[in-house]
Amino acid sequence: MNTLSYKTISVNQETAQKEWVVVDATDQVLGRLCSKVAKLLRGKYKPTFTPHVDCGDNVIIINADKVKLTGNKWTDRIYLRYTGYPGGQRESTPASIMAKPNGADRLLRKVVKGMLPKNKLGAKLLCNLYVYEGGEHKQQAQNPKTIDINQYK
Numbered sequence: 001m002n003t004l005s006y007k008t009i010s011v012n013q014e015t016a017q018k019e020w021v022v023v024d025a026t027d028q029v030l031g032r033l034c035s036k037v038a039k040l041l042r043g044k045y046k047p048t049f050t051p052h053v054d055c056g057d058n059v060i061i062i063n064a065d066k067v068k069l070t071g072n073k074w075t076d077r078i079y080l081r082y083t084g085y086p087g088g089q090r091e092s093t094p095a096s097i098m099a100k101p102n103g104a105d106r107l108l109r110k111v112v113k114g115m116l117p118k119n120k121l122g123a124k125l126l127c128n129l130y131v132y133e134g135g136e137h138k139q140q141a142q143n144p145k146t147i148d149i150n151q152y153k
Contacts (some may be wrong), residue, residue, distance in 0.1 A: 011048050016055040020144035022137070023059060026066045028149065030111060033067065036152045038115035041125045045152060054121065058128045060144055064104035065133040069094060079110065105131040
């Protein structure tokens with residue numbers, strides 16, 4: 001038995017194979033879409049996944065304003081934040097977030113951020129996410145490939 005064939009390969013920043021992918025969010029359920037995007041950002045779909053390294057893909061989400069929520073979650077789900085002052089607890093709903101400028105970007109980033117690690121790596125991974133409300137994006141020079149997010153588990 002050759003023990004060298006059982007070495008675990010751990011990628012680092014230089015050897016990570018990062019790609020650019022485009023995901024169309026038209027008629028996708030928000031939570032299911034964002035959990036798959038978080039796995040893409042983390043690199044969990046790759047065989048060379050390393051937990052402490054940014055080895056995931058750069059993800060471009062287009063048509064983010066056409067995302068769906070099931071049931072009454074547009075108005076019944078509440079996101080809480082605290083300003084730091086007494087009585088400073090603020091609440092918002094997905095409908096109120098989407099009504100603001102760049103609302104789709106804010107909502108998708110908020111949901112994806114909750115599914116990433118709560119440390120410096122999670123903050124760095126969130127910088128690899130690009131969200132656009134329309135069907136056009138600015139990353140044409142990177143030659144991103146379009147993927148069907150429904151093929152991933």
